Amino acid sequence: MxxxxxxxxxxxxxxxxxxxxxxxxxxxxxxxxxxxxxxxxxxxxxxxxxxxxxxxxxxxxxxxxxxxxxxxxxxxxxxxxxxxxxxxxxxxxxxxxxxxxxxxxxxxxxxxxxxxxxxxxxxxxxxxxxxxxxxxxxxxxxxxxxxxxxxxxxxxxxxxxxxxxxxxxxxxxxxxxxxxxxxxxxxxxxxxxxxxxxxxxxxxxxxxxxxxxxxxxxxxxxxxxxxxxxxxxxxxxxxxxxxxxxxxxxxxxxxxxxxxxxxxxxxxxxxxxxxxxxxxxxxxxxxxxxxxxxxxxxxxxxxxxxxxxxxxxxxxxxxxDSEMKIQDAGTLTATHFKGNLNFKDVRFSYIEEEEVIKGINLDVKEGETIAIVGATGAGKSTIINLLNRFYEIDSGTICIDGTNINEFTLESLRKQIAVVLQDVFLFADTIYNNITLDDPNITREQVITAAKNIGVHNFIMSLPNGYDYNVKERGVMLSSGQRQLIAFLRAYVSNPSILILDEATSSIDTYSEELIQNATDTITQGRTSIVIAHRLATIINADKIIVMDKGKIVEAGSHYELINKDEGYYKNLYYSQFAVES
The missing domain is CATH 1.20.1560.10 (ABC transporter type 1, transmembrane domain)
Structure with a gap:
């Protein structure tokens, strides 16, 4: 023994x-x-x-x-x-x-x-x-x-x-x-x-x-x-x-x-x-x-x-016994955010001593829609991960409405932030359960009303069994555009204070894009929204565009301010993409 x-x-x-x-x-x-x-x-x-x-x-x-x-x-x-x-x-x-x-x-x-x-x-x-x-x-x-x-x-x-x-x-x-x-x-x-x-x-x-x-x-x-x-x-x-x-x-x-x-x-x-x-x-x-x-x-x-x-x-x-859990020492319960965001000298690295976010400072006002653009690996999605506390920052502070996000409980913080990703994950379950995620506080009537508001109700009802249609593992029974629509509806019914769209329209068909654009206009109305976009044509109307390169913010302003900036990073990026699409 x-x-x-x-x-x-x-x-x-x-x-x-x-x-x-x-x-x-x-x-x-x-x-x-x-x-x-x-x-x-x-x-x-x-x-x-x-x-x-x-x-x-x-x-x-x-x-x-x-x-x-x-x-x-x-x-x-x-x-x-x-x-x-x-x-x-x-x-x-x-x-x-x-x-x-x-x-x-x-x-x-x-x-x-x-x-x-x-x-x-x-x-x-x-x-x-x-x-x-x-x-x-x-x-x-x-x-x-x-x-x-x-x-x-x-x-x-x-x-x-x-x-x-x-x-x-x-x-x-x-x-x-x-x-x-x-x-x-x-x-x-x-x-x-x-x-x-x-x-x-x-x-x-x-x-x-x-x-x-x-x-x-x-x-x-x-x-x-x-x-x-x-x-x-x-x-x-x-x-x-x-x-x-x-x-x-x-x-x-x-x-x-x-x-x-x-x-x-x-x-x-x-x-x-x-x-x-x-x-x-x-x-x-x-x-x-x-x-x-x-x-x-x-x-x-x-x-x-x-x-x-x-x-x-x-x-x-x-x-x-692992200590890999996110520290959840917050005592404040976030019931609703106005939506004022502040990143102050935030630094972060996935691998020690290899920073991917290099001391960024960013202010977002209540109700604003800001877009974050930049080349692959610039650190756009990392900002979203840090805001949701999927990773802990190395230094600096991130505040919502003037309060450090570490002071909120993880559950209440994430409940006030809805994210729509490019690669939508759906469970092998019905559309209805994938929308509500089995939240007992969300009723079928609320789901149907929300679907009608953002224009996806007819699409859902066109499927066999409608809201009870089983999408199978990872949602393989739906196209990428249809999965995106479900993800938008899932975010909308959760009634978040802050909305994040991470490359949500980068790989879908024209028909789905029109539905998603309409859904975007509805879902972003009256709430702080962050849009990470690869296709710059979709974020022209954003209140502010943040341009990132190699973990730093290199430019910030409206589309018209940045497009008129001589030798600007955004201007070069926009016209090079426009030329390719033409």
Missing amino acids: KAIKSTSLKKVLKFTKPYRARYNAVIFFAISLSLFAALRPYLLKRTVDEYISPKDETGLLYYIIAMGAVLMLEVASQFYFVYWANWLGQDIVKDIREKLFSQISRFKMKFFDNEPVGKLVTRTVFDIESIARIFSQGLFMIISDLLKMIVILGFMFYMNWKLTFIVLLAMPVLLYATRIFQIKMKAAFEEVRAQISNLNTFVQERLTGMKIVQLFNREKIEYEKFKDINRKHNKAWLKNILYNSIFFPIADIISSITLGVIIWYGGLNILNGDNITTFGDLFAYTMFISMLFNPLRQIADKFNELQMGIIASDRVLELL
Whole structure:
């Protein structure tokens, strides 16, 4: 048991606190099971020696009834032990999974930038199931088996210490083999978990990017990569199988040899007329050896289940203990913003010492619509991420209505800011649920009214089942323009104080663009709006245009002010884009 990380096991056992009564009941039935299991062979010895040999039929009947009663109690203890241990394990897994999902959903975007989704799926699903096996197949089973072995040895010493001494001579060999097996299996399990994580990550990425795989004819290349990863996964499991194939036959041989020696030695004593051994002893020891060696042999297997669960728990606990959450120390609840924004000397870097926002200063007045333009990588979208606190700024301050955004609770801050992204994400659900995101405060009537206001109601009603149309995973049943319209409606019904449109019209058809332009005019009316645009023709009427280059604001003003600026960055950008489109 030294190889088990006691700190990890203690952390997992803390999750049993809400189920302390059930936990204690499992321990109670483990003790009962060991007592009743060891009592049966002892009763068999008494039956053979005191009633079968003297041919006492009445006494035999009583002992048979007693053995039947003990058997029923053992069965009942076995049932409750196994059922409650598994029940406890599943409830603990439920709690850990809920806590883990809650933790992950509050992580900084920086965490998701660096962690493969497949790896997180492995942690949330497969690793947590392994933790359940700590209770169903590992810890409690080991405790039960150890208790059973201790009680059995007590009965054996009480009955015949000389035969028991022979059994004990064989146990060090089995213990040594068990220890070697446990060390080898620990390394094998760690390799298996690593390969499962790699396999999940690869499959998840290729399924998500299947269109790219097929567009660039990479089916054979990706297939060969998959074969290589799958081969490594297979090799890891084969090593696991090999160790099991070696250990269990060795354990069976040791058990069989020990039983043979017991029968030989005890039989000679009986034949020689010694009183050291009786027929009842031989019957009982035949059962005792099996009951003693089988748990010892299985403890190695169950110990590996425990170790596999501990290894998995280390991965899960690492996420639970992670400090990657956005600090939510704010105490103010944002109920409504006027919409005055202020960025003061804001600096930010995704990678340390590689600034992407370099000391920008920006003021936006209540109700203004400002546009942010610039080349790819200029830092436009980063500003939006910082305003929503998806990332923490390195220095400077961001204020809304004169209050630092860090002073607001994250939930209330983000509830007042609606974002429409270029790449709209829709869940595999109905249009209605994708619009409301299951917010009980938004009614169907509000959704329909909002849809009519921004001109998308007819489009939705043209779909089968209208608002109850299932868009499937990622909204694949809709075009990019249709997904954008749903995103606009989703933002509109949330009634935000501040609206952000991040490249929301850059890759849609003409018809959808007209609908979206109408929707934009409606949704931005009377609220502070920030529009990040690639197509400059769409932001001519903005109150202010912010021009960014390499993380800095290089120009600011209205379209007409900037277009008349000699050798201006915006002017050159506008006319070069106009020439390309012409």
